[in-house]
Amino acid sequence: MSPDAREEILPGTLDMLILKTLAARHELHGFGIAEAIETGSGDVLRVEEGSLYPALQRLLIKGWLRGEWGKTAENRRARYYRLTAAGRKQLEAEVASYRRVSLAIERILSPA
Amino acid sequence: MSPDAREEILPGTLDMLILKTLAARHELHGFGIAEAIETGSGDVLRVEEGSLYPALQRLLIKGWLRGEWGKTAENRRARYYRLTAAGRKQLEAEVASYRRVSLAIERILSPA
DNA sequence: GCACTTGACATAGATAGTCTATGTCATGTC
DNA sequence: GACATGACATAGACTATCTATGTCAAGTGC
Numbered sequence: 001m002s003p004d005a006r007e008e009i010l011p012g013t014l015d016m017l018i019l020k021t022l023a024a025r026h027e028l029h030g031f032g033i034a035e036a037i038e039t040g041s042g043d044v045l046r047v048e049e050g051s052l053y054p055a056l057q058r059l060l061i062k063g064w065l066r067g068e069w070g071k072t073a074e075n076r077r078a079r080y081y082r083l084t085a086a087g088r089k090q091l092e093a094e095v096a097s098y099r100r101v102s103l104a105i106e107r108i109l110s111p112a
Numbered sequence: 113m114s115p116d117a118r119e120e121i122l123p124g125t126l127d128m129l130i131l132k133t134l135a136a137r138h139e140l141h142g143f144g145i146a147e148a149i150e151t152g153s154g155d156v157l158r159v160e161e162g163s164l165y166p167a168l169q170r171l172l173i174k175g176w177l178r179g180e181w182g183k184t185a186e187n188r189r190a191r192y193y194r195l196t197a198a199g200r201k202q203l204e205a206e207v208a209s210y211r212r213v214s215l216a217i218e219r220i221l222s223p224a
Numbered sequence: 225g226c227a228c229t230t231g232a233c234a235t236a237g238a239t240a241g242t243c244t245a246t247g248t249c250a251t252g253t254c
Numbered sequence: 255g256a257c258a259t260g261a262c263a264t265a266g267a268c269t270a271t272c273t274a275t276g277t278c279a280a281g282t283g284c
Contacts, residue, residue: 010213011123011241011270017220024223031232037220044216051271053234058270076231076280095221101122102214104156108129108149109207111136123241123270143261163242165263170241188251188260229282239272248263254256 006038006046014047014055016098019064019091022083029070029078030056056081064090121157126167128210129157131176131203134195141182141190142168168193176202 009017021036022028028036033056034047059065064087067079083091121129133148134140140148145168146159171177176199179191195203 007209007213007216008271010125010217013122013217014270017217020220029232040220040223041216042219044212045220048272049233050235050273050275053232054270057234072231074231074280077278078232097119098122098217098221100156101119104119104153105122105125105129105210107154108132108152108157109210111152120242126241141261142263160243161262162244162246162264165261166241169263184260186251186260189249190261225284227283229280231280232278234275234277236275237273240270241268242270243268244266246263246265249261251258251260253258 006043009045009047009051013098014051015059016091016094017045017047018052018055018059019083019087019094022065022081023088023091027080027082029072029080031078033081059087062090063087119156119158121159121163125210126159126163127171128203128206129159130164130167130171131195131199131206134177134193135200135203139192139194141184141192143190145193171199174202175199 017037018033021033021040025036030052034049034052037045037047056065056067060067060081064084065081066084067081070078070080072078129149130145133145133152137148142164146161146164149157149159168177168179172179172193176196177193178196179193182190182192184190
């Protein structure tokens with residue numbers, strides 16, 4: 001088994017994970033979001049940059065995030081994202097839907 | 113809200129659900145597999161035919177299923193699928209991986 | 225001051241998996 | 255014999271992710 005056993009994101013859950021990460025932490029830049037997801041998942045999930053940035057663009061366009069350019073602690077340029085009100089609503093909807101589906105899957109994997 | 117609130121499959125889980133359904137029931141035709149997933153999930157998940165049959169082909173090609181033509185109780189032609197030994201192993205692997213990922217997502221949605 | 229590394233953002237292209245829409249064929253029904 | 259239904263099947267569109275690559279600026283070593 002490879003030394004890096006982290007898995008791909010379960011398709012369809014990345015947006016939710018990004019929104020949730022920002023809901024918990026108020027403001028983060030892209031790299032920081034990816035790190036937060038990876039460590040927050042106990043190093044199970046891995047977010048590739050080629051998935052992350054397109055996802056952030058989607059979320060910006062839909063109005064669920066706002067982004068502002070700034071500087072990191074190490075004085076590098078970075079775009080800081082935060083959740084909008086619409087983003088917060090969207091997050092709730094996505095979590096509810098995810099829970100419904102994941103319970104349904106569980107019902108099949110472990111029938112009563 | 114629409115009268116049919118069933119949701120799409122969570123991408124990446126369809127193969128596992130098919131394998132699991134066959135592991136539980138030994139032998140079923142395609143239509144029966146879809147029905148079993150839909151009712152087994154408490155009518156939450158819905159499997160479209162355009163997803164189902166390509167998935168079954170994939171699983172046949174990979175050797176995880178065997179299929180035999182036969183007749184239904186209503187005397188219609190149908191292909192009956194059953195799990196191979198390799199399919200059973202694959203199912204175990206997919207369930208293990210799914211659980212790892214789904215726990216990781218849970219850790220982010222509801223941090224300790 | 226120049227090469228190198230690193231952090232951060234970004235895009236193009238490939239790939240995979242699902243959905244929509246459609247088609248076929250055989251059986252049974254009116 | 256027209257039609258509905260069960261069952262299988264495929265083509266094409268679409269979405270989301272990944273791989274691979276590139277850019278740019280700041281810091282580091284020499």
